[in-house]
Amino acid sequence: xxxxxxxxxxxxxxxxxxxxxxxAAAETISRVYRILVKRYHPDNPDTGDAERFNExxxxxxxxxxxxxxxxYDVIHSQNRALELKIFEDASAxxxxxxxxxxxxxxxxxxxxARRRDAERGGMGVVQLERFLACPAEHLEFHVWYLLEKxxxxxxxxxxxxxxxAGVDRMIEQNALVLRRDRMIAGKSSAREDSxxxxxxxx
Numbered sequence: 001x002x003x004x005x006x007x008x009x010x011x012x013x014x015x016x017x018x019x020x021x022x023x024a025a026a027e028t029i030s031r032v033y034r035i036l037v038k039r040y041h042p043d044n045p046d047t048g049d050a051e052r053f054n055e056x057x058x059x060x061x062x063x064x065x066x067x068x069x070x071x072y073d074v075i076h077s078q079n080r081a082l083e084l085k086i087f088e089d090a091s092a093x094x095x096x097x098x099x100x101x102x103x104x105x106x107x108x109x110x111x112x113a114r115r116r117d118a119e120r121g122g123m124g125v126v127q128l129e130r131f132l133a134c135p136a137e138h139l140e141f142h143v144w145y146l147l148e149k150x151x152x153x154x155x156x157x158x159x160x161x162x163x164x165a166g167v168d169r170m171i172e173q174n175a176l177v178l179r180r181d182r183m184i185a186g187k188s189s190a191r192e193d194s195x196x197x198x199x200x201x202x
Contacts (some may be wrong), residue, residue, distance in 0.1 A: 149165070
């Protein structure tokens with residue numbers, strides 16, 4: 001099973017798969033679903049992706065059924081409570097210092113994601129928005145900057161992932177900004193623990 005938008009405890013974020021807000025209306029879910037299935041259908045010679053296609057089908061199967069969506073939303077809310085959240089108050093991040101914190105935050109999140117899954121360690125903007133407690137429109141500049149610096153890249157499935165240059169930047173500047181209690185939910189290996197703890201501020 002793909003782990004494109006799953007976390008270490010096996011939870012799959014169907015809203016992230018469809019790149020939608022949990023508050024999306026049923027009509028919006030159907031509209032976006034129709035767009036995505038055409039884009040990723042295995043018969044599409046340009047953008048076909050069977051794995052991504054199956055993820056979209058599963059997400060729509062759950063979110064298009066009112067009863068299944070209601071039950072899923074309970075689990076979704078519980079999972080969100082376990083996810084990392086860097087800023088206590090997003091409104092406090094302004095100016096160059098705020099930009100720097102957001103940039104380090106994005107790189108830190110994507111660094112941890114890549115450490116947990118080197119081949120498919122990507123995240124979508126919707127997830128970054130939740131994790132950083134920062135509206136997606138406020139992240140556009142920072143994502144643009146990181147892409148231009150080649151510190152992050154877009155994967156074929158549309159997710160964002162840290163690059164080798166981005167990892168080098170994190171290591172060189174010891175820039176991992178996640179507190180130990182704010183790491184992505186799930187058990188990591190002993191080696192991950194030691195590396196992550198070494199990168200965290202005392």
